[in-house]
Each structure stands twice: as structure tokens, then as C-alpha cells.
Amino acid sequence: MAAEVYYQAIGTLQSHSYLDNFNHHQKHKSNLVRLVTRDFISGNGLSRRSSSSVQRNCAVIQSLAFQTSVVDPVLSPSRSNAGDNYKKSNEAALILIRHGESLWNEKNLFTGCVDVPLSKKGIDEAIEAGKRISSIPVDVIFTSALIRAQMTAMLAMTQHRHGKVPIILHNESERARSWSQVFSEDTTKQSIPVIAAWQLNERMYGELQGLNKQETADRYGKEQVHEWRRSYDIPPPNGESLEMCAQRAVAYFRDEIEPQLLAGKNVMISAHGNSLRSIIMYLDKLTSQEVISLELSTGIPMLYIFKEGRFIRRGSPIGPSEAGVYAYTRRLALYKQKLDDMFQ
Numbered sequence: 001m002a003a004e005v006y007y008q009a010i011g012t013l014q015s016h017s018y019l020d021n022f023n024h025h026q027k028h029k030s031n032l033v034r035l036v037t038r039d040f041i042s043g044n045g046l047s048r049r050s051s052s053s054v055q056r057n058c059a060v061i062q063s064l065a066f067q068t069s070v071v072d073p074v075l076s077p078s079r080s081n082a083g084d085n086y087k088k089s090n091e092a093a094l095i096l097i098r099h100g101e102s103l104w105n106e107k108n109l110f111t112g113c114v115d116v117p118l119s120k121k122g123i124d125e126a127i128e129a130g131k132r133i134s135s136i137p138v139d140v141i142f143t144s145a146l147i148r149a150q151m152t153a154m155l156a157m158t159q160h161r162h163g164k165v166p167i168i169l170h171n172e173s174e175r176a177r178s179w180s181q182v183f184s185e186d187t188t189k190q191s192i193p194v195i196a197a198w199q200l201n202e203r204m205y206g207e208l209q210g211l212n213k214q215e216t217a218d219r220y221g222k223e224q225v226h227e228w229r230r231s232y233d234i235p236p237p238n239g240e241s242l243e244m245c246a247q248r249a250v251a252y253f254r255d256e257i258e259p260q261l262l263a264g265k266n267v268m269i270s271a272h273g274n275s276l277r278s279i280i281m282y283l284d285k286l287t288s289q290e291v292i293s294l295e296l297s298t299g300i301p302m303l304y305i306f307k308e309g310r311f312i313r314r315g316s317p318i319g320p321s322e323a324g325v326y327a328y329t330r331r332l333a334l335y336k337q338k339l340d341d342m343f344q
Ligand SMILES: O=C(O)[C@@H](CO)OP(=O)(O)O
Pocket: 105, 109, 110, 111, 112, 113, 202, 205, 229, 273, 274
């Protein structure tokens, strides 16, 4: 009973998860999640005090949502896409994760398409991310072609409770494909295909790649560097703007990933700050103004549900130190229950 009440309360809070994109609202919601989680952990279920506090605060969250003038993706008919080629389909989970901290994030260098591995902290973040999504179904994984996204996906999957083995598909040549075949149906069932695509790579940062971000701001001015980093259509010198990055990343999402979701497959995408910003812009129908303030932390998985042609955000932990809470749907709760029963 306590768990049921807990998930319901968290569900209410997390249904406004798009507020996480706005730092000033994030804090408020994070306090509420902490309050409810504390009651749950104490084992007494939701206390009357917390229960009325959640109700009261949900009203506050509602009004914050109104102030942002972002339409609630849960309540509104559809801010989302896939409309044209919508077919009646099963519900499917979509997890988006930005890679853990890389060795160049650690050094504050522009990275873009330079292929840099995770730092020690990034490895820990990826493992932590894996714990947070360990009860959410994953049938197929898409990563960029870059090692930091691939390391993140693989490390995260070591924590998954289903115990399946992620296997990178090699389609770069006929020989690579044929030499990496598996000849057991049972083994295939126990594995998750991992598809690497360059289209999901970080935006190409042009002549900024390898430069220190602070030194670049000192040299060219804070405003100019912010424009290069966050504007929608201004590219850094000889690099890609977010708009250019979206042209390949969103096209790939629509052509290769949406069909999987339509077929009812649960998908995880491990990619990068800007390739994911462009995909989120598409999923949440953000304007080119709104996307400027969209920041993604390293190693924090976000959950969407794809149902009846719509993408609905179901939450994301607030930050690295927060508990991983998502608004589970009935189908996800049943999947979790199945894992609980299996590992009792
Ligand atoms: O350097 C990069 O490739 C990206 C992501 O780390 O940086 P930014 O935050 O400027 O988009």
C-alpha cells in the first residue's frame, strides 16, 4: 500500500517533469520529491502532512507550469509528433541519456566530434544511471559512434536487472556482419542489440574543438561564446549549429528509432548534449527560443513514454545526488513487479 501511494504521489509530481529544464523550478520540485521519498523510506506510507503538502504543492507546480507558458505535454492533446505516420501501437519506453563526464568535459574543453573516453567520474555516473533505469525495459539501444556514449550505454546496462547482454551490431562491411553472428536463439534472446550511428554524434564544434571554454570566452567574449554554444541557428566557426545537428539527428530519430517505438520496442538512446537537445526539441516541440535554456546534465537518464503517436515525458532524476524517480505507467509497474518477483 505504501509503495502504491508513493508511486502515485511521485507520478503526480513527475508528470510535470518538463519543468526540470528550468533551473529555478527544478529546485522546488526536487524538495517535494525528497519529502515524499523520505516518508516512503520511513516505511509509514505517505503521512497526512506530506499528502496534503503534495496536493498543495502540486497546485504551485501547476502555476509554475503556467508561468513558463510551456503547455503540459501530459494534459495537452498533443505537442508531439509522429502524427502523420501514426499507427495504433503498444506503449513503449524511450530512455534518453547524455553520456557521463568525459576526460575533456573534466578539462572544460570543447569536444564536439573528437572521440574522447569517459573520466573516472563519468564511469561512476554511467553506473549510477544504470541503477536508476535498472527496472525499466530496454529492447534496443542506439548510441552515437563516439566512445563516450558507447561506454555510457554499456556501463549502464551492466546494472540492469534483466541481466541481458548488450551486443554492438557490426554492419560496416559484409564480413563484419557475418563474422559477428550469433548462432543460438536462446543467446540472442538474452542479448540487447546496440546500434551505433554517427548521426547521433555530438554537434561538430568546428574550430572550437580542443579549445578551453573559459579561455575562449575570455578571448571572444561571453555573449559570443554563449551564442555559439546555445543558439539554435548560429554555428561556431566552421562547425554545426544546433539546427544543422538537428537535421541529421532528428532525421535519424524519425527514420530509424520511431519505427522501433511504433513496433512496441523499448528504446534507450545514449548520445550527447546537443544531439539530444535537438531530439528533445522535436519530442517536446520546443521553439528555437525555448531550446536555448535546455541544459542536460551528464549521466542523467530521462524517460518518455511513446503511446498512440505521442511522446509523454515521465520524469528524470533532478541531479546526480537525487533518487531516481520516474512516473511509472501501469505497464512499467508490471514489468518492475515481474523483476521483483524473479529476484525475490
Ligand atoms: O564540448 C562539447 O562537445 C559540448 C558538450 O560537452 O559542449 P557544450 O556544452 O558547449 O555544448
